[in-house]
Amino acid sequence: MTEKKFDPRHIHKLNDPKRLETIPPDVLWGLADLKAPEVMVDIGAGTGFFAVPFADKVKGGKVYACDTVDLMIAYMENNLPEAYNGRIIPVKSSETKIPLPDELSDLVYMINLHHELEHPKALLAEARRLLRPGAKMMIVDWKPEKTPEGPPLSIRIPPSEVVEQMTAVGLESGRAPDRLPWHYIVIGRNQ
Numbered sequence: 001m002t003e004k005k006f007d008p009r010h011i012h013k014l015n016d017p018k019r020l021e022t023i024p025p026d027v028l029w030g031l032a033d034l035k036a037p038e039v040m041v042d043i044g045a046g047t048g049f050f051a052v053p054f055a056d057k058v059k060g061g062k063v064y065a066c067d068t069v070d071l072m073i074a075y076m077e078n079n080l081p082e083a084y085n086g087r088i089i090p091v092k093s094s095e096t097k098i099p100l101p102d103e104l105s106d107l108v109y110m111i112n113l114h115h116e117l118e119h120p121k122a123l124l125a126e127a128r129r130l131l132r133p134g135a136k137m138m139i140v141d142w143k144p145e146k147t148p149e150g151p152p153l154s155i156r157i158p159p160s161e162v163v164e165q166m167t168a169v170g171l172e173s174g175r176a177p178d179r180l181p182w183h184y185i186v187i188g189r190n191q
């Protein structure tokens with residue numbers, strides 16, 4: 001594990017309900033502005049903390065919840081409420097590969113992951129592979145400024161760099177309106 005990576009010993013922090021105050025899923029959902037979505041992919045899903053509210057948004061829909069760490073996959077398999085069986089599907093992925101078919105999803109999202117990536121462009125290209133035509137990618141990560149919580153400033157990535165990376169993998173992308181106190185949101189659309 002490199003220094004950038006989330007330390008799985010702090011897994012309980014991911015489930016702190018206070019996180020919903022600074023990253024309200026409804027705000028993300030509104031900005032994603034999807035038309036009749038069915039399938040979503042959460043990359044770096046951790047405990048599935050955000051996969052749950054996203055799954056709730058789509059009746060009969062599915063969220064593939066990907067993570068590189070076995071502990072996170074096991075956590076989701078053992079702790080997600082039974083009602084989410086078959087609706088949130090934990091998937092063990094690797095740093096730049098996600099074992100899911102092309103053009104599977106209406107939305108690929110990543111929350112508090114981007115600053116941890118070893119090869120951001122390669123992962124974004126892989127994430128793009130999973131998007132249907134017209135589908136969206138949403139990246140939510142820490143603003144590169146002092147915030148009461150969050151990773152060291154030295155490893156935070158400015159949103160302009162995320163926009164460039166999304167554009168480089170072929171998405172029409174831009175920064176979404178600034179609605180969160182500590183995080184920015186970048187959204188890209190697959191043409």
Ligand SMILES: C[S@@+](CC[C@H](N)C(=O)[O-])C[C@H]1O[C@@H](n2cnc3c(N)ncnc32)[C@H](O)[C@@H]1O
Binds near residue numbers: 005095
């Ligand atoms: C800070 S946690 C955020 C978890 C979740 N998105 C949330 O906000 O509750 C980052 C997660 O991304 C996972 N991760 C790190 N690199 C990854 C990669 N290349 N692909 C998928 N998951 C990754 C880590 O194991 C960790 O569970």
